[in-house]
Amino acid sequence: MNSTHAEDQEILTLMGEERTLDRGFRKLMDKYQERLYWHIRRMVLSHEDADDILQNTLVKVYRNFTQFEQKSSLFTWLYRIATNETLTFLEKSKKWQTDSVDPAKEHPAIMHLASDEYFDGDHLSLMLEAAILTLPPKQRQVFKLRYYEEMSYQDMSDVLETSEGSLKASYHHAVKKIEEYIKSKST
Missing domain, CATH: 1.10.1740.10 (RNA polymerase sigma factor, region 2, helix turn helix motif)
Structure with missing residues (x-):
């Protein structure tokens, strides 16, 4: 034990x-x-x-x-x-609900995060958070559990009551969207 x-x-x-x-x-x-x-x-x-x-x-x-x-x-x-x-x-x-708002245009949540005394990230961290805000809620949640919490797919499946396969697909799509967002803002 x-x-x-x-x-x-x-x-x-x-x-x-x-x-x-x-x-x-x-x-x-x-x-x-x-x-x-x-x-x-x-x-x-x-x-x-x-x-x-x-x-x-x-x-x-x-x-x-x-x-x-x-x-x-x-x-x-x-x-x-x-x-x-x-x-x-x-x-x-x-x-x-951020579908109609481009986080690159100083979304209020990003502005709040940047001025938050508890946030110690750099520009790339802010860009990552902005990219995450563009994700649909389910993908956002799956990405954060896997990336930040380093939670296993089995644990995520238990927490979210969703199949591991669905979670893996959701995470993969989230990563691709985040990569595309960061590349588009970095050029």
């Missing part, structure tokens, strides 16, 4: 009992809060939005823990909740 599995088992055991629920939740937050934050942040770009979504995610995890059936790993369940909360936020705010 590896240490991650053992830690997750301890969290599950603690959260499974009323008297140790809070202690288990603190352990869960210690282990996963930062990873969840950056997963969300890569999808919304704004620190404030990511923080709000993370809080909503953690509240949902706390309130619905008894519904976790352990058919997947704790990590997968948490990422699925964070992903769904983020997609709900994006749909409500319509921040994901």
